[in-house]
Structure formats: C-alpha cells, structure tokens
Amino acid sequence: MKNAVIMNEITKQYPGGKRAVEHMSIALKEGEVFGFLGPNGAGKTTTVKILNGMIMPSEGTCEVLGIDPAKHPDQVHALSGVMTEHAQMYDHLTGRQNLIFYGELFGMSAAESAARAGELLEESELAAAGEKKLATYSTGMRQRLSLARAMMHRPKVLFLDEPTSGLDPESVQNVNRLIRTLAQERGITVFLCTHQLRYAQEVCTRYGLIAEGKLLIDGSLGELRRRVSPGITLGIRTDMVPERLPFLKKGDGYYEITLKAETEIPGIVRAITEAGGSIYEVTPKLPSLEDIYFALTASKTHVTEVSGWKKQ
C-alpha cells in the first residue's frame, strides 16, 4: 500500500525562536486512521498546517499524496479535507447554504453541491436543521457540519483536529462510526489530532504520540505496548494473597500484580487458591494509550504540567 502522507525531518521554528515542531518524521499508509496525539500546544495543529501548506517548514520536506504542500498547497487542498476549530463557517448562511458554498469553492456545480450537501446533512443527522442559520446551531451541530464540510469534495485525506470536542457521547459514537466507514470502505486516509487518548484508542489504527513538538513514538497499539510497557497488570479481587507474591493492595480486597505475559496468570490464580484464598474477580489489564504516554513522559514531568495534560 502506498504512503498517503509523509513527513521527513520536519521542523518549524517561529521568528521568535520558538520551535513548534522538531525533526518530525511520520509516514501514513492509504486508508489508515492515524491518531496524532498530544496535549494542547504540543504541535498538532502546526503539523496539520504544515501538511496543508499554510505554514512553511523551517527544515525538512513533506508530501501529501505525492504533492509537496510547500510548493503546491492548492493541489493538496483539492485532495484533502481539513476540519479544525479555527476553520469555521458563515453564521448568516444556513447549514445547507454553507455546504453548497464550500462545494462550489471546490469547483462542484450548483446542482452537484446541492445533492452532496443533502447527502451529508442526512449522514450527519442535520437534515432537519439544514434550513436553519448556522448562528442558531449548538457546538455539537457545528462540529458535525464542519466534518460534513470537510467531506464535501470527497477528499482522499482527511485532517481532523479535535473532531469530537463539544460532542455528546452519542455524537462521538456517530463520528467514530463515520470515520471507520470512510477509512475501511472508501479508503480515505485520516489524520486525527486529539488530546483525548481514550477516544483515539477507539477509532485509530495507528498512533503517533507527541510532546513539545517532538514525536515520542509511533506504531499500532500492540507495537507501542511491546516497545514501551510490555507487561500486563493483573487485577484480582480476593480475600487474601500469599505474602511471597509481590501484590500491591489497591483497595479493600483488591490487588494488582505486574506480569510479563498472560501465561503467568494460571500460576498466580493457583497460588492464591492453594493458600486458601477465594477469588471473586480476575482482570488482566493491558496498558492503555494513556499508560503508554505517561510511561514515555514520566521522566519529563514538566511536559504534563506545562501543557495542562495531567495524569488522572
């Protein structure tokens, strides 16, 4: 499968000397849902802007579907759809009129834009609000319309910057479903920026974790687990644990132990029962993206404090 997005040693330094992105190298395969994850201010939006030719990198090169955005931003825009919180639509137009306008902006005829707008309003569950002015829309409705707007011209790559902020849980599920369908059925590559790691884990196929403009690690969840925290945390609810085992007491009758592999679980269970303990619950827990991120940044506590992204 071909690479849809390539970043090669990209650095962006602003005139004041601040480095928003540093030596970033990433490659995204076509049809992949790539979660670009980091706290606010980590450099996610800057990266999206670089990949769309809105800002020029100070060093390095990048490509979107084989086109260099620094040289031909207009060509990249024709193939990509971008949704960011700074890219709003017109309050004095209705939802439908907004979509039709953006369709025409991408060179679609009035009839084609109107048909596509109808289709997307339906998909975004905004058909009933289509004739209402955008000024009357709630945050969630605006988000959904923005996503529809980004898809108007059937882009091949979608850049979504915090697509679910301000959405209720049901809408989040709908957006997730939509993103999965786009990637799996239509082969669209999705570059999804978010600071909500739990959300990303539900929808992405691969991840890039960043902090202070630097890529910490990238890969599938399995790869990240293997590379960062290969162990399994086993949670056990029991009335006693043998003293020789290194259990940590986490609550009333609840203990945790770190194992190297799943194969160790039967031995642990047997040891407890043989010592006379009763087991009520056994839960093997694989490290989540949050665990991985904080394992990576543990040595750099200032990262989490400065950017307001603290471990809970």
Added chain:
Amino acid sequence: MEKTMKTAIKAVIRKDIRSITVNRQLFITILVVPLVLTLIVPSIFMLVIHFAPEELTEFERILTLLPLTDQSVDTGRMVSTLVFNYILPLFFLMIPIMAASVMAAASFAGEKEQRTLETLLYGPLTVKQLFYAKVSASFLFSMLVSWSSFFVMLLAVETENYFLNGRFLIPGANWFAVMFLVSPAVSLIAIILIVRGSAKAQNMMEAQQKAAFLVFPVVLLLAGQFSGVMLFRVWMFAAAGAVLFIAAWILLKASLRNFNYEKLLL
C-alpha cells in the same frame, strides 16, 4: 483559467455580495450616500435653478469663464447643463468607492473575525486567486451600485427637468468617460488598496479605519482634481481614465507579490 477555478471564484464573489445584501442595516447605510448624491442633491439643484434663478449669479460668472456651451441659451438652461454634465459626474467618483469600501474592508478582516478565513484558505484557490475574487466581488458590487445610482439619477433629473422646463437634458460625452473609464478605474484602485489593508488588519474595526483614512483623502483629492479636468476635452479625460486603469493593474500585480497564507493567518 480552469473551469473549476472559475466556479470557485464565482462562488466567493456571490457569497461576498450576499453577505452585504443580507445585512439590512449595513445595506441601507451603503445606499444612503448614493441616494443623497443621486436623488436629493440633483433635485435641489434643479429646483433652485428653476425657482430661484437669482441665486445663480455665481454660476453665471463661472459660465462666462467656460468655453463650453452655446452662450445664447438662457442662463437656467446653461446652469442645468453645467450641473448635469460637469458636476454630477463627479459624484460617480465617490459613490462606487464609498459603496465598496465597507465590503472591501470586510473582505479579509471580516473573514478573520468570523474565523472563516482559514476554512476559505483550505479551499483549492491560491492566495492570489482569492485576492482576485475578493477584489472582483467589491468591484462588481461598486459598479452595481454605481450604475443603479446612475439610472435612478437620470430618471429623477430628467423627470424633474421635463416637468419644470419642458425639456430633457442631453448627457454629454463626459458621462461616458466617467461611467466607463474614470469611475471604474478609480474604484478599482481604492478597492485594491482597501482589500490589501484588510488582509493585513486583524479585525473589521482596524480594516474600516484603514479604509477611511485611505479613501476619504483620495476621494476629496480626486474630486478636486477632476472638477478641473472635467473642463478638458473629453479625449483627455478618457485618456486619464485609461492611465488610471493601467495604474490599477500595476497596483494589483504589486499587491499580489509577497502575499501568502502565513502572512494572512498571522
């Protein structure tokens, strides 16, 4: 230019014109100046000429200095012709600029304020094409207001003149030079400057202030200069219009240089 680009530019132009016309308050404000200059002021002139010819002594002195018309016709008729062919055209240097200044000021700054500029920039138009679309939208709107005002004025002045004096006024060649050359060229220059200012401004207020500082001195200067130029032969007047058009074209090219996404979004 590719067909898709044309569709895109047209969409931006339509959207920009619509954003002015749907804002009733703004639209009425824009229409006040043309209405005053094309309906009220000419009507006052015509009524004064007809009902208070003794007030025309100042005009008579001007008339004796001018090599313009047949001195044998009566003063009232000569003054009406003077006002109609030499003073009213000057208003058409101001009307399109003032009509378009609000829209031109909003062109980029308004989009920044509404946070819609970034969305527009993620479209397939290059920054230059977008600048061109923004200038075109303001220019078309200014010409729409200008020509509508012209026909309203013509209807009013001719009707009044017919009922008061039993005859029509014949538009001189000056009108053609103004409406087809000088007025569009001057408007285009003002619009390019205001749109450029708007791209650099952070918000509407700043853009409008810039536009006001830029436009009003230009308008006054032009009005002053052209009231003299009006007395030249028509071909010289037309030539001035052509020169202004070339100046507008050079200005447009110069404005497009060093214009990029990063500067717009800063």
